[in-house]
Amino acid sequence: MRIDQLDVALRARSEWEAMELGTALVRRHARAIWLPVIAVSLPLFVAVNAAAWWADAFGWAWLLMWWLKPVSDRIALYVISRGVFGEEPRPLQTLRAQRHWGWSGFWGYLGWRRFSPFRALLLPVNLLEGSDASQRSVRRRAVLGGTFGHAALLTLMCMLFELVIVSGCIAAIFLFVPLELLSDSWRAAWEMVREDMPAWARLGVNALFWLAATLIGPFYAGAGFALYLNRRTEMEAWDVEIAFRRMRDRLQQAAPLLVLALVLCWPMGALRAQEAEQAAQCAAPADADTDASDDEEEHADAVPADDPSNTAAVIFGGSPDTAGFRQAVQRAYEDPLVTPTRQVSRWERTQTDAEKKRKERDKDEKANPFAKGPRLPAQVAEWLLWGLVGVLVLLLAVTAPWWLRWLRGTGARRRSTPGAVLEEAVTMPEVVPPDPAARARDLWQQGRPRQALALLYRASVESMSERAGVVLPPGATEAQCLRASRRMPDDADRTLFARMVRVWQYAAYGGRLPEPEDFDELASTLQSQFRWRA
Template sequence: MRLDRIQVELRPRSPWEAMELGLAMVRRYARTIWLAWFALSLPLFAILNAAAWMLDALPWAGIAMWWLKPLFDRLPLFVLSRAVFGGAPTVRETLSAPRVFGWGGLLRDLTWGRPSLTRSVAMPVTLLEGAKGEQLRERRKAIVGARGSGAAMGLTFLCMTFEGILALSCVTAVFLFVPMEYLSESALAVWSLLFESPPKWAWLAWNAIVWSAMSFVEPFYMGAGFAFYLNRRTHLEAWDLELAFRRLATRLRAAVPLGVALCIGLAAGAWMPAHATPSEAPITAERAAAAAAAAAAKAPRRPLEQAIDGPAFVEDARFAGAVGDAYRDPLLNPKRKQSFWELRWKPDAKRSANPGSGVGEVFALLFKAAMWLAAIGAAVLILWQIKRWWGPMWQGGKAVPEPSPIAEAAVPMPETLPADVASAARKLWMQGQARAALALLYRGSVQKMVERANAALAPGATEAECLRASRRMPSAEDREAFAQVVRVWQHAAYAQRLPDNDAFESLLQRAASRFGWAA
């Protein structure tokens, strides 16, 4: 690992700031990352779904693609780990990432390590540092640790949420193209298509949507985890200081020739012979010694020399004052007064050895209270429903009579419509046959709609088909009146929601005035 070739600014960052740096790196090398991603995952997606189509097991193909995420995660990690140190790989080189990293860590990532929530940070430790066994566990613990696990798990949950939002958005986007009058029928159709009896093509479309969402989010997930890994190593190993010292050493090495040249020049000048003027007397050894003795006699004696030569140490008052001022400086010897409350009783050794035991006791007490409330609620529910659940036991062993079967019968309708549909429907409503009255009103409205729209309906046409055919009616008021009759009939037929007397009378008068039934 060549720190001097690193392409990002290494400095201690907060976890989320480091992850933002990882997202920027993914955007910088997006072309290489996603081309390699699709080159590996798209053929595998096609093979798995084709095999699942033949075996009628398409849900398992989607689960398999999700489970193989660690295999695909090696591609963005390879690109970023090479690019951050100055050598961005090509797509062909990126596709060889599993072979370069080896297959040892892949077995762990696809088996017992697959549910890990810190995969984005732990995978760089395994693949980039080359540690194994106990050393690998120690490195994972040091990098992820207590400080890194929370942010790594938060990143995992955040990316899972984004994937779910993207997948559900693709499904719900279908409703943007559905007219409002067909929205309820379309929602029921989608529910039946996806959850009750989904066909093969629906499962295949869902697998493609989930794979697309995973392909969009997963490279950002690994990029954020890799940047967080670099930030943790910067914190633990002081990479920023090491780079600063390396730059300083480089500058010093560049200044060495200049310093050597300067020293050589000074030495040459010191050894050059001096030319004495005629007025100067020659310097002899006796004169040099006498001059040195005179200078020593005139020089002031320091306290250490006085202690050696004299019987006692003579302290200078000004020096003592300066020392006292230095010791009184708050920057050198800071002091402050702090008041606080202290308990009269002292905690025992076990409690003081574990400072978090108080918080643990509070959570334990809350959990215990919640369990007791749940138990009491379950007991009350059992006592409240025991007579309903164990009815024969309360009746002395007598069997409870089974309720009479519900009689279902079709609404009797005349073969031909009456001349005055409005009067006939009102008569049925007054006799208490509300469903028959609404059915007659619906049949009469459909007949008038077919005449005015010049449409042909197949036998057994649904309400939605009738609404589509009613768009050909030239009058907008006729179309609105017919849509209102259809909605009221649907509420009565499928939701057992009957209108009140005023609502029925208003609907009857509007339909009669629009379709010519009024006397």
């Protein structure tokens, strides 16, 4: 199996996560799965039920359709096993592949293994691995080792889903029966099922079971395949292998760059070393020439005075006054402006041998900077660090308005913690007092504002029902009261009642109490408008 080409993320999953992955794969390849499944199962359903109609044996038709369900499972398994590699087959390709794909390991699931509750988990072992018959039992035991419980639960859940679909479709028929005829319809349906169900009813039940199996079967096969993938990932560490393969690919992609860097950096260091050596060699002959010229000058100074080529007559081309000339030359040399001399003394620290070696080593490194290897990675790392520091400084400068106020507030006075809010259960008064406005003001002064508003609302509802001439049902909601208030003849009364309802809703459900002045003004308005006793 080419696990490096899998189109799903392989990792250690729980069994429930693996089954969810399988259902997601089925949804991804829904068209490629259900088209061939229907193309195979629908003609089979028609042929089996036609034979059952002729032989009057619909029970055997249902049993045969149930027994052949693994045929649809293998179609879904074929599509999903190709789809996880990004190679979703077309419906026609899937149908053509069923003629020769996996039949050698499939016959057992149409025989003695048909009753196995682990069919969804073990079917990929027979159809996908291609192992010999002698090795399949070992592989099945290994794959089933730690997942048999979830495989059995998967089979049970899919069976329950099919039963729910069938029973739901049957119950949906009775939704179209009028309510007064429902009991008679149930009684007639029960008598028909108990005594002698007609052929069309049996065919309809078989069709519902076929529909449920067609809908749930691919999800059953997909969840079992995902359990199989998860089990093999745990056993063979596929996720670790894929991680190593991806690491190898990344290193192979980066290898040419590393080789190119070595090719470019190391020869440059060697060339610079050669240039430094050549420069040192060139400097040595120059020093030698300088020494030679100094030797020649010293040698010239050491020429004896009686040399014929060193006489004044030969040098100046005549017979000058030798004594006067010598005296003039002597005076010129004695002039301090011509040959100034001074004596300077300074202290220098004596260098140790280690310091001398270090200086020599620094000189060598300056002459050949690649003697210890290329410094480019170190320089790049240094630039990256400086860039990171710059980014951090920029982030600090940008986010200063958010964190600076916290620094400024470290020494500030702590705010006083508000006192605990006392909640009180609000109950509507059973009997409205004759002076509700005055009683509400007393409750407000006692620190019970919600009870005061409840009293005003209750009194306003009674006044509204009297003026509108309506009788409200027990427990009427605010919306029902507002609809009833539309029957009041006076528009001012309707507006005032709507205002009272809105204030009560804000206080009861939103916790927003009115100001004391607003409350007093509302109570006075209600008292004068609805003519309450003071």
